[in-house]
Amino acid sequence: MSETSKDNLKDFLKTYSEEDIEKIRENKIQLVTVEEFQSVYRMQEKQRELIELEREEDSGKRETSILDIGLMSNI
Structure with missing residues (x-):
């Protein structure tokens, strides 16, 4: 017993x-x-940012940020 599904594509793509x-x-x-x-785009953007941070961390070329300077001054 198979059901036939109604095709609503025309309803969604009126233009x-x-x-x-x-x-x-x-x-x-x-x-x-x-x-x-947009959801997938934002997720991929965050993944790219994480990958870039990991690369910087692995290469040791991460630039010192203002936050890092503040932390170092407390030492």
Whole structure:
């Protein structure tokens, strides 16, 4: 017993032409919302920042920041 799912793509892509919607179906293009895209973008941005910090830490080339100077003055 198989259920047929209703295709609501036209409802969500009102600004797209029938031809564009058909291309999306044929190519099985994955669509995401703005919120989903921004969430993934922010996550990847944080990962890049962490990787860069790890590289700086590993190479010992990390520049001294104002916070580091403040910590060193307490020694």
